[in-house]
Amino acid sequence: MTPLDAFAEQFAALVLQHVKAGDDLVELPGPFEASAAERLRKSGELPARKVGRRWYARKSDMLALVPPRSATPVQPATDNDTENYARLVQRAR
Numbered sequence: 001m002t003p004l005d006a007f008a009e010q011f012a013a014l015v016l017q018h019v020k021a022g023d024d025l026v027e028l029p030g031p032f033e034a035s036a037a038e039r040l041r042k043s044g045e046l047p048a049r050k051v052g053r054r055w056y057a058r059k060s061d062m063l064a065l066v067p068p069r070s071a072t073p074v075q076p077a078t079d080n081d082t083e084n085y086a087r088l089v090q091r092a093r
Helices: 003-018 034-043 059-064 079-092
Strands: 025-027 048-051 054-058
Touching: 025 059, 034 054, 054 059
Parallel strands: none
Antiparallel strands: 025 054, 048 054
């Protein structure tokens, strides 16, 4: 075991202390564009840490920024909708 191996194990243990169980680290900008990720990081909305030259954030923190999808009820088709559709099809011919 080399001194570098010992350092790697210590570093991995420190990272695990900051990451929740089952959570992954995501490299920034990740799914965001670079300017948006930088703005979120600087404003404090997205907690991130720098490892080497790259910034990383928790996957759960990134997903928390996405608003939940609202369940919009699907309206059943009415006779009027069917008539409008038929008229649009007729016009397209």
